[in-house]
Each structure stands twice: as C-alpha cells, then as structure tokens.
Amino acid sequence: MxxxxxxxxxxxxxxxxxxxxxxxxxxxxxxxxxxxxxxxxxxxxxxxxxxxxxxxxxxxxxxxxxxxxxxxxxxxxxxxxxxxxxxxxxxxxxxxxxxxxxxxxxxxxxxxxxxxxxxxxxxxxxxxxxxxxxxxxxxxxxxxxxxxxxxxxxxxxxxxxxxxxxxxxxxxxxxxxxxxxxxxxxxxxxxVPLTLGDYRIVIVNSNKRRELAASKYNERRAECEAGFRMIQPHLSEADHLGSVSVDQWREVSRHISSETIRRRLEHVIYENERVLRSTEALESGDPIAFGRYMQESHESLSRLYEVTGTELDVLVEEALRVKGCIGARMTGAGFGGCTVNLVHEAHLDTFCRQVNKRFRERTGRTPAFYCWQTxxxxxxxxxxxxxxxxx
The missing domain is CATH 3.30.230.10 (Ribosomal Protein S5; domain 2)
Incomplete structure (x- = not known):
C-alpha cells in the first residue's frame, strides 16, 4: 500500500x-x-x-x-x-x-x-x-x-x-x-543563464536550524526602514532603499546618526551593486568574477549586517581553503541554515570531505552536502x- x-x-x-x-x-x-x-x-x-x-x-x-x-x-x-x-x-x-x-x-x-x-x-x-x-x-x-x-x-x-x-x-x-x-x-x-563552465553549485547545510520569526530578521528590516527615513530627505528621487546608488550613499551616509544602522544600509546598497555585477559576470561567462562577488557578499553579511553566525562563517572559511572552490557565501536569511558554493567539478569529492572534517572539528556539527540542479x-x-x- x-x-x-x-x-x-x-x-x-x-x-x-x-x-x-x-x-x-x-x-x-x-x-x-x-x-x-x-x-x-x-x-x-x-x-x-x-x-x-x-x-x-x-x-x-x-x-x-x-x-x-x-x-x-x-x-x-x-x-x-x-x-x-x-x-x-x-x-x-x-x-x-x-x-x-x-x-x-x-x-x-x-x-x-x-x-x-x-x-x-x-x-x-x-x-x-x-x-x-x-x-x-x-x-x-x-x-x-x-x-x-x-x-x-x-x-x-x-x-x-x-x-x-x-x-x-x-x-x-x-x-x-x-x-x-x-x-x-x-x-x-x-x-540569467548560469554559464559556470566546469564549476558546480554546491549547497552545504550547517544543520543549525534557524527560525525566521524568532530570529533578528524583523529587527533588521526595521533598522533598514529607520535608516532610509534618515536619508530620504536628502535624496531627490529615491522612494525606497533599494533605489539608492553607491554614489548617492557616499553623499548621504553622514546623515545616519547610528553606526549600527549605517552598517545595515551600507550592506544593502553595496549588495545591490554586487548583484548587478554578478549578473554581468554570469552573462559574460566569467565564473571567477562571480565567485569573487560571492565572497564579498558573505563578508558584508557577516561584518555589516551581522546575520551569519559562527557556523556559517566557519563553513565559508573552510570552503575557501579547498582547491577548486572559487566562491562561498551564506544563502537565505542567515542565523543558521546553508551556504552556497562554487566548486570545480574535479574537486567536488575533496571539497565535501575536507569541509566536512574541518567543520566538525571546529563546531561539533556534521554538515550535509547537496549538489542539486536548477x-x-x-x-x-x-x-x-x-x-x-x-x-
């Protein structure tokens, strides 16, 4: 049955x-x-x-x-x-x-x-x-x-x-x-065609469960909304944070009174720019550049937005130590969950073996690896x- x-x-x-x-x-x-x-x-x-x-x-x-x-x-x-x-x-x-x-x-x-x-x-x-x-x-x-x-x-x-x-x-x-x-x-x-050549997308689960409603997700959103209210009077046309360019940010960031909120907005504005540059890299068949933007994204999410945590940071650090891995970053809301990695197909087995070993040694957790297709x-x-x- x-x-x-x-x-x-x-x-x-x-x-x-x-x-x-x-x-x-x-x-x-x-x-x-x-x-x-x-x-x-x-x-x-x-x-x-x-x-x-x-x-x-x-x-x-x-x-x-x-x-x-x-x-x-x-x-x-x-x-x-x-x-x-x-x-x-x-x-x-x-x-x-x-x-x-x-x-x-x-x-x-x-x-x-x-x-x-x-x-x-x-x-x-x-x-x-x-x-x-x-x-x-x-x-x-x-x-x-x-x-x-x-x-x-x-x-x-x-x-x-x-x-x-x-x-x-x-x-x-x-x-x-x-x-x-x-x-x-x-x-x-x-x-956007995923022209990655010999590189494969590997998702690694930290097996640290995250609960969005119980996390600081809503707090981050409130911080971004508060920060945009501080700079909007000094912008001629922007009606939402996602429309603020890097050049505009350099002009108006001094109007943010809170250092914490300044960091939150800086992540969002530069992350938007990274998404556009990443798209150009993929469309031109440049996975190396795309991998570099992934690394920059994770650093920003860790240092400026503070949504990664020990487990995700360790996964990214250990992934980038493995030959053939050209990009790694947290994916999703953070506070646990997964990383997404760009790994040369010739090094997939080594990647999984070494990241598994080092992550267990450093955190006591056992990660899971997924090579799903789109x-x-x-x-x-x-x-x-x-x-x-x-x-």
Missing part, C-alpha cells in the same frame, strides 16, 4: 499532484524587503502535494515529513500555534477564501525533500504548491503573479514574518539552467505522476 492510499483510503475521487521547488539565492540577501535586487534560482528539490477535493467542508493536512495531522473545518482555518507546519497551507486557503475562492473541502498530502529550516524556502514551496493546486481545482481566474503575492501575504499577515517577495517569486517563476534577476520593488525580472517553477505533475514519492 502506497502512502497515498494509506492516508486517502481507497482514493475515491480524483487525486491531482503538484510540485513547487525550493530555491537557492545565489547573491543578494537581505535586499528584497528594501526593494532591491536579488539573484535566486529554483532547484529540482521541493514539495509535492497530492490533493483530493471533499464535499463536506472539512480539510485534512497530512505530511510525510511530520507526525502530526491537522483536520479542521472552513471556519477553523485561523492560525493556531499548535498546528505547526499545517499553518502554511491553512493560511493559503484562508486567504483564498477571503478573496472569494471557495473550496468545498480537501485532503492534502505533502511530501518535501527540502531540509526544513535550512533557508532554502521550504515554506514558500509549501505555500506556492498549495495556492497553485487550489487554483487548479477551483478554476479560479488568478494569475501566477497573484498567487506569488498571495503566498507572500500569508507569510507577512498570517504567519507574522515580514519577508520580501523573492522566495515566492523564485518558486513560482524559476527556469531550469537559469538564475532570475529580480528587482523586488517593481518585480521587473529577466532570466529546476523549473511550480507546476502540475501530469506525466510520470506514478513516480512521485507518495504514489
């Missing part, structure tokens, strides 16, 4: 399967909520959801990754701490109902192979998979962009995490073999659905 039959019984009624990827941010962290530039890529790992419509107004949320199963009525979709992971799909259905999208009930079975709490957007993967599947079942006329915005709204308003839109955008709009240059204020974007965005699985993990 497969997991689907185990949880859904005889599976009477149509069962449809959807997939939403995780994402890795190649460069441009903590710039999205200031309206700046980011360069994420969707991965070929992610979240599958099998969904079957019910007619009794009840919802069941089941996951192969968690023991707890949550069941509720449409009137009970409000956030509850004790519902844990299920608050993510609950929040999506709650917000869709607020927009008049009526689903008569449903069984939703989730399976994910994104490490939870690692900073690879497991939450955005769940919310986008849910939103896309409910749209498909109900036939409601909502664009992919509207689903992306709704998924961000779930994080901001339902879950209380003041994240930007990068994660949901990358999960929704990803394209295999490409990064996605996104200007978060305007949502202008273009696909992938496409959220979609329904039609061909080969029998190969899905829970079928």
């Amino acid at each position: 497969g997991l689907l039959e185990q949880h859904f019984g005889s599976c009477s009624g149509e069962v449809r399967v959807f997939f939403a990827p995780g994402r890795v941010n190649l460069i441009g962290d903590h710039t999205d909520y200031s309206g700046g530039y980011v360069l994420p890529a969707a991965l070929d790992c992610g979240t599958w959801v099998a969904i079957r419509q019910r007619e009794d107004g009840r919802f069941r949320f089941i996951s192969t990754n968690f023991d707890d199963q949550v069941e509720c009525s449409a009137a009970e979709l409000a956030y509850r701490t004790e519902d844990g992971w299920a608050n993510y799909p609950k929040g999506v259905i709650w917000h869709l109902r607020e927009r008049g999208v009526e689903l008569s009930g449903g069984d939703l079975l989730f399976h994910g192979n994104i490490p939870n709490g690692a900073g690879l957007s497991s939450s955005a993967s769940i919310t986008m998979a849910t939103a896309f599947s409910v749209r498909s079942l109900t036939g409601v006329d909502l664009s992919l962009m509207e689903l992306i915005r709704l998924s961000q709204q779930v994080e901001n308003e339902y879950l209380g995490v003041n994240c930007g839109i990068m994660d949901q955008f990358a999960v929704g709009m990803g394209r295999s073999g490409h990064g996605l240059l996104l200007r978060c204020k305007t949502l202008d974007y273009r696909y 992938g496409d965005g959220v979609r329904e699985i039609i061909q080969g659905v029998e190969a899905c993990p829970f079928w």
